[in-house]
Amino acid sequence: MAVDNGTSTEVPRATPATPVAVEVPLADRPFERVNQPTPFLRGFWPTAKEIWDYRELLGQLIKKELKVKYKDSVLGFFWTLLRPLLYLLVYAVAIGVFLGSGRVIPQFGVYLFTGLLAWTLFTDILGGCTGSIVGNAGLVKKVYFPRELFPLAVVGAGLVNFLLQAVILVGAYVVTWTFPAPGDLLLVPLALVALVLFATGLGLILAAGNVFLRDITYLVEVGLLLWFWMTPIVYDWTKVRTTLVDDHSLTALFEVYLANPMANIVLAFQRALWPGGLTEQGQPFYYDGNLYLRLGVIILVGLVFVWFAQRVFARWQGNFAQEL
Structure with missing residues (x-):
């Protein structure tokens, strides 16, 4: 017979067992997309804001580009000055002396350099952009930030x-103590904006395309060589007009030639920065069209082109790491 002595014994309750975390193998984990897809028509401005947020990193990447280009070079940044000077010397002798253009076009050396100044920037952007993603494959595969950087x-x-x-x-x-006229100097910033917009849009597409098709690097080299001779840099534009319009009545083909954005940009640089065109001897080589209007059209088209190129770049960048 049990006797109640006034005390009670509390039986401990069973506590639920703590779940044991089971580590899922990496190969069996679902993929998580870092950069969420955005609508094609409305994704540009969020990306632009994100690029602005990473502006300090962009500055560091610019410094890296400048340092890596001439790494372990004795002359370093002097190559930036020597390369266009060597081009100028070769073309001045070959075109100016041997072919006689220097006897016709006043201050032919300055005339050449104004065109080479614009063209060198254009080729530097296109050539560098084409290999920019492939050349930074290690960062692309490890760290996320806007690839447009x-x-x-x-x-x-x-x-x-x-x-x-x-x-x-x-x-x-x-x-030479000869200076360009101040009246046309406004063409320089307009031409520079047009060049940067056009080259940036084309560079974004080439950078993305080169990830999937490495032959693009060699196609760009050949294309730039052909493009150079389709632009009035080492010759004057009047020779093209004489050959196509006066001799063969190919006015439509001449208009196609003038539709080349780089032709208009180089013509603007020459009009604004070439003092020889102010002389009576140099006047025939001035392009008499409305370059302000032409540059304005190129800038407007360039803005749309940069938007389109960025949206194409955004569509393709999801597969960059896999392709690299």
């Missing part, structure tokens, strides 16, 4: 080199 860093480094090369042109003005 790589081509934009190339554009920034190209602008720095452009400013350094412009010092040579200023030095030529001082040596």
